[in-house]
Amino acid sequence: MIFLELFWTFFKIGAFTFGGGYAMLPLIQEQVIVHNWLSEEAIVNFIAVSESTPGPFAINIATYVGSQVGIASYNQNLWFSVLGSFSATLGVVLPSFIIILLVAKFYQQFQNSHTVKGLMTGLKPAAIGLIASAVVSMATTVFAPVGFGFDIFKNLQFYISAAIFILCAFLAFLKRKKIPPVVVICISAVLGIATGYIFNL
Secondary structure, three states: OHHHHHHHHHHHHHHOOOOOHHHHHHHHHHHHHHOOOOOHHHHHHHHHHHHOOOOOHHHHHHHHHHHHHHHHHOOOOHHHHHHHHHHHHHHHHHHHHHHHHHHHHHHHHHOOOHHHHHHHHHHHHHHHHHHHHHHHHHHHHHHOOOOOOHHHHHOHHHHHHHHHHHHHHHHHOOOOOOOOHHHHHHHHHHHHHHHHHHHOO
């Protein structure tokens, strides 16, 4: 049953990923593509949307994937879309809930343990590696959807995407000017939509 599959898939992702939503992204991409639930381009598009909407990233993307899978599996029925969203969201949230309960119960007993300290120290570079993997994967999809090569420099869309990225990154780091993040998000959204519209003409 697709809802149990959604729940179990996202439960495994939530249980074995440390470092937050971005660390989960490589596993989410892999599982969603392996199950043929969404295309890689659709995932990247939703990442852009989820980053400009309230709520934790992992929950947003789990809810979206569950919604799309549920509605696609049962003839565009809205109730199955809601059930798919619930299954995926519950799956990704439940492991963290269980782990936090266990940590809260046993932390005082093990907080001075060298093994626990070593484990936590080892998780930090692993989380950084997962986040870096997500960055590389998204950058590849956005800037080089057909793969890297000399032909990429002949593609005008590559230069426009890079220019939008550099401009928005520059605006985001202008701390002295105190440009609100919402403004940067809106600018990037408008430029991205305009670019996509122009190239699809």
